[in-house]
Amino acid sequence: VAAAGPAASTDAFSLHGFITHLVPTSIFDAMARNEILQIVVFSVFVGTAVAALDDKAPAVLHLVEQAASIMLKVTEFVMKLAPLAIFAALASTIATQGLAMLGTYAKFVLGFYTAMGALWLLLFLAGALVLGKRVIPLFREIRTPALLAFSTASSEAAYPRILDALPKVGVKRRIVSFVLPLGYSFNLDGSMLYCTFATMFIMQAHGVHLSIQQQIFMLLLLMVTSKGIAGVPRASLVVIMATLTYFGLPEAWIAIVLGVDHLLDMGRSATNVVGNSVAAAVVAKWEGELGDEETPETQAATA
Template sequence: MSPIVTHAADGALPPTRRPWYLHLYVQVLIAIAAGVLIGHFAPATGEAMKPIGDGFIKLVKMIIAPVIFLTIVTGIAGMRDLAAVGRVAGKAFAYFLTFSTLALIVGLIVGNVLRPGAGLNIDPATLDGGKVAEYAAKAHDATLTGFLLNIIPDTFISGLSEGNILQTLFVAILFGIGLAMIGERGERITHALEDLSLAVFKVVSILMKAAPIGAFGAMAFTIGKYGVGTLANLVALVGTFYLTSLVFVIVVLGLMARVCGFSIFRLIAYLKAELLLVLGTSSSESALPSLIEKMERAGCPRSIVGLVVPTGYSFNLDGTNIYMTLAALFIAQATGVDLSLGQQLLLLAVAMLSSKGAAGVTGAGFITLAATLSIVPSVPVAGMALILGVDRFMSECRSLTNFIGNAVATVVVSRWEGRLDRDQFNAALAGRAVPVDQMPADAVPAE
């Protein structure tokens, strides 16, 4: 099957433009602004909006497993060349390791140069460790062995029903390989699953209509509960983190994008609706199904999208990595702990391992930070109480950076494989592609 054509053919009429207020990103932006106003001027009402945001997140999580399973299975079965599957996975993990390490190093360098925690002179004994006890308890179980064992589901079905992305990925890869190995007899099943994916992606399109409502509820709760004023107390740390993440996206990821022949700014513009949704919900997982769909429509093959995006959500967390080294140094500086170069390198090495278990959900970065500090005793875990009040605001930046990093990884690996449809990709980034929510159900990209 040939890729779909997403731009008007020569002589054909271009797609009809919709009114500006019907675009999803505009609706989400308005909803976020409304949520901020409600949370600020009516905090109690804002806090009461929490079920709305939680409900939307649950709706999205409900569809994530079917999307990942169908995308990966049909992609691998369609490739039939299992050596190609291994090659794609190898390139993806090489990319993940390289850029995750770069993110950790960038956070370490910025923390040492700007020193946002210097001069606070806080006695760790005066901190309320009870506030972070819950996170420390969760981090205690976050061992590398436990993480690896947790990839294997209890049953084949539980890998699809329990909402664990890596378990779904594991089951889907095995099933896709099985279909590819039985040849022609597996083609009937593959075609049936491709038809099923049409319905599943249509459900995704329906759920995305509720994105503005979910973003409104989540933002109203965040501002209502924590208040914009809480940022003032730790503005140096929050500002440093946002600036560092911005530099990483524009410079590091931007250079990678330039080498691969595309603009990071155009890619961000193409994903603006999803990025605003991530901003509103503080969770990159809320936009995962839509990211998979949009990457396919931008000319990335389904088999590569299906492998890179879900694995990237656990192994390519650039924002989380920047946060961990930067926050750890902030706590050390604020509590008067002078870390030697050796101790900082140990911190970086531990963070490289502990970050791989973080999921794309709110609060995962904070738990991963607790796991890292518990292994590096030089920095007091109780010091996390210093940043607990603003972690929710930094969670948004973590999620945004993670999301952009995985989008870039998908395009880069597709190009490395020589399977990126440049015409379709350029049309999408130039805004000539048919919007996702306007495409007919039978136009789901196929290889």
């Protein structure tokens, strides 16, 4: 079902445009226009510079940490009003497009979970290729953390459970302590899948179609802007809005996915848990740090 909306042009979206767009004119201009990709690039440069100063900028770090805490609290306040926004968005969509839109939503959710199932299968096969039969107890142990992430729609909520589960299948704790935090920033399989599906659904619902080249560039954009979103509630919506802005499309189009965002967010979170767990076990295998499965006796001795 195509919704009425302003005409959108994606002709300027090319390799040259993608590279030149990475560099912001100024950080204030990038923030004013919600250019998330430019903000990320600026943040990387500034963070690298601050890290190279050998603790010569403690006031800056303290200010940034305080600002981050304030913004997360603001996000928390906004998300408490999210149910009202979701209700209004669904009511508006169904009122303007009819009950048939519910069937479109059902196809969208079904397509997402079908793709997620295929990704889980690929992760299992990749784990089996490296770990052999050890992949079966691995998936058995991470079943509870994945279910927790699915039910709470939060990858962070399952983090302590993964820390306890992976050593039980022989992954050394020092590997887990290193790979998991890194994975929560750079190995967000579920988040990438979700952002891609949601962005494509929004565009197709409004009659905007991308070429294969443009879809590849969109994936590159999402790969950069999606880093670190696992720890921020509903940050994936911000990433999707930034992608729409980059294509010159209205940010308000995000409203069309708000009604089913939580349903998809549950699968996204569970997939992040599975992907990071498999990654930790594979790294342990490559580094020769994959030992025997822990028994209750060895767990007590380690504690």
